[in-house]
Amino acid sequence: MKRKTVTLFLLYICTLTINNLYAQSLVKGKVISPGGTGVSYATIMLLKDTLETGIAVSDSAGFFQFTITDEQLRSDSAYSIRGFYLKLSTQKVRLNRDNPFITLILEDNARFLQDVLVTAENPVFTRKADRFVFLPGKALAEGSSALEIMRHTPLVRYSERSETFSIINRTGTVVYINNKKTEIPRDMLMQMLQAMPAENIKSIEIITNPGSEYASNITGGIININIKRQPYEGWMGNLALQTQQSVYNTTMLNGGVNYRKGKIALQIIPFINNSFNYRTSDNTLTYTDGVQNLLHTRYYRRYLVLGGGLNIDYDIDKNNYLSYSGWLSHVSGTSQTGTNTTFYNAGSSQADSGFFSPSNGDDLYIYNYGSINYRHIINEKKAVTLDCIVDYNQFSQTRKYDGVFNETTQSGKYRNDLPQNFFNLSEKIEYSYPFIKNGKVNIGAQFSNTNVKNDLHYYDWNQSDYVLNTSLSNNYRYTEQYWGGFISTTKSFGEKWNSSLGLRVENTNYSTEVRSLKSKNDSTYLNLFPNFSVSYSPNKKNQFSISYSRKISRPNIELLFPGRTWQNRNFFTENNPFLQPMIYNNAEFSYTFNSRYIFLLSYYQTKNSYSRFVIPVEEDNTLKFKNTYLNYGNINSLDLTLNLNQPLWNHFWEIYFSPTLSYASYKSTSPLVNADITNYNYSLFWDNYVFLSRKKQWTAFLTFKYNSSSKDISGETINATSSLDLMIKKVVRKFSLYLMVNDLYNGSSIYKNHLYANSLLAENFTRTNYYNRSVSLKVRYIFGNKQLKGNRNKGAANDEIRRRASN
Numbered sequence: 001m002k003r004k005t006v007t008l009f010l011l012y013i014c015t016l017t018i019n020n021l022y023a024q025s026l027v028k029g030k031v032i033s034p035g036g037t038g039v040s041y042a043t044i045m046l047l048k049d050t051l052e053t054g055i056a057v058s059d060s061a062g063f064f065q066f067t068i069t070d071e072q073l074r075s076d077s078a079y080s081i082r083g084f085y086l087k088l089s090t091q092k093v094r095l096n097r098d099n100p101f102i103t104l105i106l107e108d109n110a111r112f113l114q115d116v117l118v119t120a121e122n123p124v125f126t127r128k129a130d131r132f133v134f135l136p137g138k139a140l141a142e143g144s145s146a147l148e149i150m151r152h153t154p155l156v157r158y159s160e161r162s163e164t165f166s167i168i169n170r171t172g173t174v175v176y177i178n179n180k181k182t183e184i185p186r187d188m189l190m191q192m193l194q195a196m197p198a199e200n201i202k203s204i205e206i207i208t209n210p211g212s213e214y215a216s217n218i219t220g221g222i223i224n225i226n227i228k229r230q231p232y233e234g235w236m237g238n239l240a241l242q243t244q245q246s247v248y249n250t251t252m253l254n255g256g257v258n259y260r261k262g263k264i265a266l267q268i269i270p271f272i273n274n275s276f277n278y279r280t281s282d283n284t285l286t287y288t289d290g291v292q293n294l295l296h297t298r299y300y301r302r303y304l305v306l307g308g309g310l311n312i313d314y315d316i317d318k319n320n321y322l323s324y325s326g327w328l329s330h331v332s333g334t335s336q337t338g339t340n341t342t343f344y345n346a347g348s349s350q351a352d353s354g355f356f357s358p359s360n361g362d363d364l365y366i367y368n369y370g371s372i373n374y375r376h377i378i379n380e381k382k383a384v385t386l387d388c389i390v391d392y393n394q395f396s397q398t399r400k401y402d403g404v405f406n407e408t409t410q411s412g413k414y415r416n417d418l419p420q421n422f423f424n425l426s427e428k429i430e431y432s433y434p435f436i437k438n439g440k441v442n443i444g445a446q447f448s449n450t451n452v453k454n455d456l457h458y459y460d461w462n463q464s465d466y467v468l469n470t471s472l473s474n475n476y477r478y479t480e481q482y483w484g485g486f487i488s489t490t491k492s493f494g495e496k497w498n499s500s501l502g503l504r505v506e507n508t509n510y511s512t513e514v515r516s517l518k519s520k521n522d523s524t525y526l527n528l529f530p531n532f533s534v535s536y537s538p539n540k541k542n543q544f545s546i547s548y549s550r551k552i553s554r555p556n557i558e559l560l561f562p563g564r565t566w567q568n569r570n571f572f573t574e575n576n577p578f579l580q581p582m583i584y585n586n587a588e589f590s591y592t593f594n595s596r597y598i599f600l601l602s603y604y605q606t607k608n609s610y611s612r613f614v615i616p617v618e619e620d621n622t623l624k625f626k627n628t629y630l631n632y633g634n635i636n637s638l639d640l641t642l643n644l645n646q647p648l649w650n651h652f653w654e655i656y657f658s659p660t661l662s663y664a665s666y667k668s669t670s671p672l673v674n675a676d677i678t679n680y681n682y683s684l685f686w687d688n689y690v691f692l693s694r695k696k697q698w699t700a701f702l703t704f705k706y707n708s709s710s711k712d713i714s715g716e717t718i719n720a721t722s723s724l725d726l727m728i729k730k731v732v733r734k735f736s737l738y739l740m741v742n743d744l745y746n747g748s749s750i751y752k753n754h755l756y757a758n759s760l761l762a763e764n765f766t767r768t769n770y771y772n773r774s775v776s777l778k779v780r781y782i783f784g785n786k787q788l789k790g791n792r793n794k795g796a797a798n799d800e801i802r803r804r805a806s807n
Contacts, residue, residue: 029102038062061492139696143736172220212502236784246774286763290346303333359403413461715755
C-alpha cells in the first residue's frame with residue numbers, strides 16, 4: 001500500500017511538471033558593449049513597469065535567457081527587460097511575441113534607475129556555459145542569513161557533522177565570495193555566513209569544473225557567492241541571536257553594520273559563539289592471534305569564538321577602485337577525552353583486564369586574514385580591466401594536554417605542548433581583454449610564500465616532575481614558494497555555441513623538515529593544468545555541455561602537522577608531514593532541459609591518492625597502532641546526478657529533487673595498504689520550500705537527505721544514514737523568527753565503519769555517534785536609516801572588483 005501511494009504521488013508530480021512546461025516560454029537575448037562586443041556577466045532585470053520581478057546573468061559571451069509565462073508575452077503586457085554592467089546600462093525593451101531575440105546595447109550612461117526596487121519574488125536556477133546560477137527570490141531571502149540560503153541551494157550539500165559545504169558530496173569544494181577564495185578557517189566562514197543577510201546575495205554560482213583562472217588545487221568545485229553592495233547612503237544593520245540545544249547548548253550572537261557615504265562604503269561584522277564538539281565511539285580491535293581489545297572513547301570540547309570582519313570599499317574615481325577585507329578571530333577552548341580499554345584473551349568472553357585513560361586540554365587559536373584588491377578599468381566601453389590582489393593569512397595555535405594511560409595506578413602520566421605558527425603571503429595580477437568579437441582573454445600570474453613553524457614538546461612524569469621526552473619531541477618546519485601563470489579564453493560562435501580554453505602553469509618548491517628525526521625532504525615540481533569546455537544550445541529548451549580539467553590536491557597544513565594524541569598507551573593518532581599531493585583528471589558532461597532538469601555525468605581519475613589508515617608500528621620494542629594518513633594509489637570514479645526543479649501552485653511550493661549514483665575503483669600501489677576495492681553507492685537530496693501565507697511571510701523548509709552504505713580504500717561504512725530537517729520562518733516587519741529541527745528522527749548521527757585488516761589486526765570495527773539531532777530558535781532584527789540616492793551605480797561598479805578577481 002505504501003509503495004502504491006508513493007508511485008501515485010510521483011505520477012502526480014510528473015503530471016504537474018508536463019502541464020507547467022507548456023505554460024511558459026523562453027526569451028533569449030544578448031548584452032553587447034557600445035563597440036559590439038558581447039559583455040560577460042552583465043545583470044539583466046525583468047521589470048513590470050518599474051518593479052523588478054526577475055534577474056538573469058549573461059554568460060561569458062553576453063548571452064542570456066529568461067523563462068517567463070505566456071501572459072508576460074502579451075502585446076499589452078507591462079513587462080520589459082534592461083541590462084546593467086559597471087556604470088553602463090541599456091534602454092528598456094518591452095517584451096512581446098514578435099521579438100524572440102533581444103539585443104541590449106550598453107550606453108555610456110551613469111544614471112541607473114532609481115525607482116527600480118529589488119523585489120523578485122521567486123528563486124531562479126539556470127545553467128550558464130561553465131556554471132549553474134541560483135538567484136534567491138525575495139520571499140526566500142527575506143530575514144534569512146547567507147548560511148540558511150546556502151543550505152537550500154540546488155546541488156549544494158551542507159554537512160551538520162563537519163560544518164562544511166560540498167557540491168553533491170564532492171570532497172574539496174571551496175567557497176568563494178565575489179569570485180574571491182575564502183582563505184579563512186571553517187569556523188570563521190560559518191560565522192561570516194551566519195552574520196551575512198541573505199538579502200545581500202545577488203546570486204550563488206555552482207562551478208562544477210573550474211577553469212585555469214582558478215587555483216589548480218580546487219578539486220571539488222567552487223560555490224561562489226556574489227554579494228550586492230549597499231545601494232543606499234546611510235547605514236543599515238542586522239542583529240541575530242540563536243540558541244541551539246543538542247546534547248549540550250550552543251549560543252550565537254552575530255550581526256553586521258553597513259555604512260555608505262559618497263565614495264566610501266564600510267561593513268563591520270562582529271560575532272560571538274559559545275559552542276561545543278562532542279562525540280562518542282566504540283572501537284573493537286581483534287588481533288590475528290584472537291586477542292581482543294574494546295575501546296570506548298568520549299570526546300568533549302567547549303569553546304568560545306570572538307571575532308569579526310571589516311570590509312572597506314573606496315571608489316577613487318570612475319576608473320579606479322580599491323577595497324580591503326579583513327577577518328580576526330580568537331578561539332579558546334577546553335577539552336576532556338577519556339578512553340576505557342577492556343582486554344579479552346583469545347576465545348574468552350570474560351574480560352581479562354582494563355584501564356581508563358583520561359586527558360584534559362586547553363587550546364587557543366588566533367586567525368588573522370586580510371585581502372587588498374585594486375581594479376583599474378582601462379577601457380570601460382570594451383570592458384578592459386586590470387586587477388591586483390595582495391592576501392595575507394596568519395594563524396597561530398597553542399594546545400596543551402595532560403593525560404595518564406592508567407588512571408587507577410597513575411602510571412604513564414604525560415604532558416603535550418603543541419604550538420603551531422603559520423603565515424602565508426600571496427600576490428596576484430590579472431588582465432582581461434575582449435580580443436575578438438564575442439571573445440575574451442584573461443591573463444594572470446600569482447605568487448605565494450608559506451612558512452610553518454612547530455616546536456612540539458612531549459613530557460613524561462618522573463615521580464615528581466615532567467621530563468622532556470626527546471625521542472618524541474621535535475622541531476618541525478615547512479616552507480613553500482609557489483608561482484603560477486594562467487591564460488584563459490572564452491568565445492561564442494553565434495547563438496548556439498560557447499567555448500572556453502585555458503592553461504595554468506605552476507611551479508612549487510617546498511621543504512619539509514622534522515629535526516628530531518634528522519629527516520628533511522626538499523622537492524620541486526612543475527605542473528601544467530589545461531582545461532576546456534564547450535556548450536551547445538540547439539534550441540531554447542535544450543543545452544549540452546562538456547568540459548575537462550586537470551587539478552592537484554595538496555595536503556593542507558593540518559594533515560602535515562605531526563602532533564600526536566593518545567587513545568591509550570599503544571594506540572595513537574599522528575599526521576604525516578611527508579604526504580605527497582594528488583593529481584586529478586576530471587571530465588564532465590551535462591544536459592539541461594528548460595533550465596529545470598539537469599543531467600550531470602562526472603568522471604574522475606586520481607593518482608597518488610591519500611587517505612587515513614590504522615597501521616602497526618614498533619616503538620620501544622612494542623607493537624603499537626598508529627592512525628595516520630598515507631599515499632596509497634589511484635582512484636577511478638564515476639558520478640551520475642539528476643537535478644529536478646519543479647514549482648507548484650504558482651510558486652508557493654518549490655521542489656528540488658536530486659539523486660546521485662556513484663561508482664569508484666580503488667587500486668593500491670603501497671606495500672602498507674594491500675587492498676583493491678570497488679564501491680557502488682547512491683545518495684538522495686529532496687528539498688522543499690513551502691510558503692504558508694499569501695504574502696509569503698510564513699515559510700516552511702523540509703529537507704530529506706539519504707546516503708547509502710559505501711566503501712573506500714581504508715574501510716567500509718556499513719550503515720546507511722538519512723536525516724529530515726525542518727525549518728519554519730516567520731517575518732514580522734523588521735523581525736524574523738525561526739524554529740529549526742535538525743535530524744528529526746536521529747538518522748544521521750551514528751556511523752558504523754569496518755576498517756580493513758592488516759598484518760596485526762584481523763578486525764577493526766568502529767561505531768561513532770556524532771549526536772547531530774538538535775532544536776534551534778533564532779531571532780533576527782534589521783535596523784538602519786537608508787536613503788535612496790542613486791548609489792546603485794557605485795555599488796555595481798565596485799562589485800566587479802572582486803567578481804573577476806579570482807584566486
